[in-house]
Amino acid sequence: MSGTVDLSPEHARLVRKLETTERLGADEIRALAALPLQIRDVEPESDIVREGDRPAACCLVLEGFVTRYKMAGEGQRQILSIHIPGEIPDLQSLFLKTMDHSLAGLTRGRVAYIAHTPLYDLVFRYPQICAALWRETLIDAAIFREWIASVGRRSARQRVAHMLCELMVRLKAVDLASNNVMQLPLTQAEVADATGLSAVHVNRVLQELRADGLIISRGKMLEIADWPGLKAAGQFDPAYLHMVVEVD
Amino acid sequence: MSGTVDLSPEHARLVRKLETTERLGADEIRALAALPLQIRDVEPESDIVREGDRPAACCLVLEGFVTRYKMAGEGQRQILSIHIPGEIPDLQSLFLKTMDHSLAGLTRGRVAYIAHTPLYDLVFRYPQICAALWRETLIDAAIFREWIASVGRRSARQRVAHMLCELMVRLKAVDLASNNVMQLPLTQAEVADATGLSAVHVNRVLQELRADGLIISRGKMLEIADWPGLKAAGQFDPAYLHMVVEVD
DNA sequence: CGTGTTATTGACCAACATCAAACTTAGTGG
DNA sequence: CCACTAAGTTTGATGTTGGTCAATAACACG
Numbered sequence: 001m002s003g004t005v006d007l008s009p010e011h012a013r014l015v016r017k018l019e020t021t022e023r024l025g026a027d028e029i030r031a032l033a034a035l036p037l038q039i040r041d042v043e044p045e046s047d048i049v050r051e052g053d054r055p056a057a058c059c060l061v062l063e064g065f066v067t068r069y070k071m072a073g074e075g076q077r078q079i080l081s082i083h084i085p086g087e088i089p090d091l092q093s094l095f096l097k098t099m100d101h102s103l104a105g106l107t108r109g110r111v112a113y114i115a116h117t118p119l120y121d122l123v124f125r126y127p128q129i130c131a132a133l134w135r136e137t138l139i140d141a142a143i144f145r146e147w148i149a150s151v152g153r154r155s156a157r158q159r160v161a162h163m164l165c166e167l168m169v170r171l172k173a174v175d176l177a178s179n180n181v182m183q184l185p186l187t188q189a190e191v192a193d194a195t196g197l198s199a200v201h202v203n204r205v206l207q208e209l210r211a212d213g214l215i216i217s218r219g220k221m222l223e224i225a226d227w228p229g230l231k232a233a234g235q236f237d238p239a240y241l242h243m244v245v246e247v248d
Numbered sequence: 249m250s251g252t253v254d255l256s257p258e259h260a261r262l263v264r265k266l267e268t269t270e271r272l273g274a275d276e277i278r279a280l281a282a283l284p285l286q287i288r289d290v291e292p293e294s295d296i297v298r299e300g301d302r303p304a305a306c307c308l309v310l311e312g313f314v315t316r317y318k319m320a321g322e323g324q325r326q327i328l329s330i331h332i333p334g335e336i337p338d339l340q341s342l343f344l345k346t347m348d349h350s351l352a353g354l355t356r357g358r359v360a361y362i363a364h365t366p367l368y369d370l371v372f373r374y375p376q377i378c379a380a381l382w383r384e385t386l387i388d389a390a391i392f393r394e395w396i397a398s399v400g401r402r403s404a405r406q407r408v409a410h411m412l413c414e415l416m417v418r419l420k421a422v423d424l425a426s427n428n429v430m431q432l433p434l435t436q437a438e439v440a441d442a443t444g445l446s447a448v449h450v451n452r453v454l455q456e457l458r459a460d461g462l463i464i465s466r467g468k469m470l471e472i473a474d475w476p477g478l479k480a481a482g483q484f485d486p487a488y489l490h491m492v493v494e495v496d
Numbered sequence: 497c498g499t500g501t502t503a504t505t506g507a508c509c510a511a512c513a514t515c516a517a518a519c520t521t522a523g524t525g526g
Numbered sequence: 527c528c529a530c531t532a533a534g535t536t537t538g539a540t541g542t543t544g545g546t547c548a549a550t551a552a553c554a555c556g
Contacts, residue, residue, distance in 0.1 A: 052487075070393065072401040073483050080393050092390070095383040100390050100488040124375040134382055135343040137389065142340070142348050144392035145318065145328045151400045152444030153320040156512070187534060196400030198513050203536060219521080235321050239300075240348040404544065435502060446545050451504060467553085 005029045010037050010112050014060055017086035020173065021244055022132035031122050032129065037112040042066070042105035049103045055093045057113040061085050064109015065185050069193065070101045079194035081143060082106070082167065082186075086174050091137050094119060107185040139242050146240045151196040154235065159195040160205045161234030164215065168224055169238050173245075180224040184217070209233070253277045258285050258360050262308055265334035268421065269492055270380035279370050280377065285360040290314070290353035297351045303341045305361040309333050312357015313433050317441065318349045327442035329391060330354070330415065330434075334422050339385050342367060355433040387490050394488045399444040402483065407443040408453045409482030412463065416472055417486050421493075432470040457481070 005026060007015060011033045018024060018032075038057070042048060042064060049055050051070065059066075066083040068090075080101055083089040089103055094116055123130045143166075150159050167184070171177035188206065189199040197205075209215045214230045216223040224230050231237075253274060255263060259281050266272060266280075286305070290296060290312060297303050299318070307314075314331040316338075328349055331337040337351055342364055371378045391414075398407050415432070419425035436454065437447040445453075457463045462478045464471040472478050479485075 068393075070397045072397050076401045078397040078400045080396055092386045095379060096386050096390065096490050098487065098490070100490070101393060124378070127372040130372070130378065131343060134385070137382070137386060138340045138344050141385065141389035141392055142344065144389055144396060145316075145349055148328055148392060148395050148399060149318045149320050149326040151396060152326045153324045188536095189534080199534090200514080200536085201512055204512095207536085239346065242344050242346070242348070436504095437502080447502090448504085448546080449544055452544090455504085 005033050007033050008037075010039065010060070010062055011035065013062060013086050014088075014112075017174070018129070018132040018136075021135055021242075022128055024128055024132070028126050028128050031126060035114055035118055035122070037114060039110060039112050042109045042111055044105050044107050047102050047104045048111065049090055049093075049099055051099050051102045053099045054097050055090065055099065055116075057115045058088050058091050058093055058119065059103065060088050060112040060114060062110040062112055065106040066103060066109065066111070067106045067190070067194075068101050068103050077193045078196065079190065081140065081147075082194065084170060084174060084176060088114075088133075088136065091133060091140075094123075106190070135242075142240045142242060156195070156197050156201055156205050157208065158234050159197065160191065160202060161209060161214070161230050162236050163191065163195060163234070164222070164224065165231055165234050165236035165238075166241070169241060169243075173243060180227055182222055183220050184222040185220060253281050255281050256285075258287065258308070258310055259283065261310060261334050262336075262360075265422070266377070266380040266384075269383055269490075270376055272376055272380070276374050276376050279374060283362055283366055283370070285362060287358060287360050290357045290359055292353050292355050295350050295352045296359065297338055297341075297347055299347050299350045301347045302345050303338065303347065304365075305363045306336050306339050306341055306367065307351065308336050308360040308362060310358040310360055313354040314351060314357065314359065315354045315438075315442075316349050316351050325441045326444065327438065328395070329388070330442065332418060332422060332424060336362075336381075336384065339381060339388075342371075354438070383490075390488045390490060404443070404445050404449055404453050405456065406482050407445065408439065408450060409457060409462070409478050410484050411439065411443060411482070412457075412470070412472065413479055413482050413484035413486075414489070417489060417491075421491060428472040428475055430470055431468050432465070433468060 015029055015032055061083050066089055068080040070078050072078055150162050168177055168182055171182050188202045192199040192202045214226045216225045263277055263280055309331050311333055314337055316328040318326050320326055398410050416430055419430050436450045440447040440450045462474045464473045
């Protein structure tokens with residue numbers, strides 16, 4: 001399908017993502033290809049949108065990792081989600097005018113801004129695009145639910161294992177990981193902010209997972225050495241990711 | 249607006265909810281009024297939909313409370329959200345075919361099933377209805393995000409206080425609470441499952457909140473005696489609920 | 497009135513937080 | 527290419543929040 005329309009690499013990224021769940025016709029792809037994108041570099045640590053902002057555009061991740069987070073009083077940060085290339089972390093801003101959380105780069109990377117106005121047009125003109133984008137926001141919510149369950153009811157070891165499994169599966173789905181090896185761009189402090197733990201404890205858990213032969217890490221590189229083992233350790237079941245093709 | 253069209257009380261509930269955020273025209277309201285509803289009674293504790301199901305309808309809460317939950321191994325339950333009349337807890341099933349969590353009655357109540365098929369028609373024919381429903385799912389997600397922050401980074405006291413604040417604000421918005429008094433249909437064990445705590449600890453926290461004069465409770469009745477106090481105790485800021493009219 | 501559910505209490509314990517210091521790694525400029 | 531620095535990781539010691547267990551008390555309901 002996407003072969004018949006001339007696409008910039010950036011538009012291709014978007015189309016490819018949406019096509020993972022919804023088959024798009026040539027018309028839809030042409031319409032997406034015509035979407036004006038404004039490309040911007042992202043620095044690690046720097047906010048892309050901030051809680052309280054009223055953005056006029058959504059942001060498509062092209063390269064690098066992006067995170068959503070909330071502050072909970074006194075420097076306590078909670079990371080709400082991690083976003084990888086192809087995703088639109090603040091798609092919700094299309095209908096929720098005011099940001100209730102912030103968006104920041106995790107690594108050096110690139111994002112593309114898609115203005116709300118042309119996006120509305122597409123959404124209301126092409127049911128398939130509407131469905132695909134709506135679905136994206138729903139999968140987002142599904143991941144939030146799983147994180148609630150994780151943070152609420154799982155032990156530190158389970159939470160960390162679960163998070164690693166989730167990241168691996170999502171990265172594999174967009175070919176950013178193979179052979180159970182990924183470039184994990186998170187510091188232990190960031191893993192802590194995502195799992196609701198302290199950095200020190202995350203460190204100890206990671207050591208434990210290494211000692212148990214479940215993972216191997218050298219620098220940013222992280223390999224899941226024992227996939228069934230890590231899945232079990234994290235009670236990980238990918239159903240909540242609602243992927244069409246199970247990556248496993 | 250809604251006055252000009254003849255609406256059953258059940259349809260009125262739905263229209264009213266959607267109109268809290270999106271102004272609907274007479275056409276849209278007529279279309280909603282024509283939606284076939286299948287009414288059903290709900291028993292407390294009984295599942296309405298179960299994880300793994302592939303429902304062909306969404307469920308509108310008419311009376312009583314409904315909860316979404318996930319099991320996390322060995323009888324560990326995590327409540328993901330609490331739903332009050334007017335809400336459609338499983339709206340996401342419209343685009344996510346398989347349920348990744350379960351839905352159960354919390355109290356005796358009534359729900360209306362809306363089949364997916366006529367709902368698709370409405371959504372793709374009326375942009376306003378699409379926007380209103382999409383928005384509902386996005387607010388859902390916003391509440392999930394806040395819960396992640398709560399469970400991940402707030403103390404037991406903060407979590408419980410926060411949850412009571414949220415429930416009060418949402419109930420007020422649909423006139424199910426006034427004067428900071430609500431009928432709280434949750435047992436302490438359920439509050440525990442929602443906040444990721446143990447029932448025993450929830451009990452102690454509630455006693456503390458009572459002792460501090462923040463809340464008063466007699467049976468199921470719960471009064472927030474010191475609203476600013478409880479808000480502060482729970483770091484509660486209603487922005488994430490994205491209400492048009494601030495209830496405070 | 498009984499009977500089952502929910503709330504409350506106390507004793508004890510485990511998981512994880514906090515603090516502080518040492519060590520390692522990666523990045524930078526000369 | 528090396529020295530210097532800042533960021534990230536690791537370690538140990540100690541503290542606290544909240545969990546678990548078990549028993550009792552208070553309700554709610556038929």
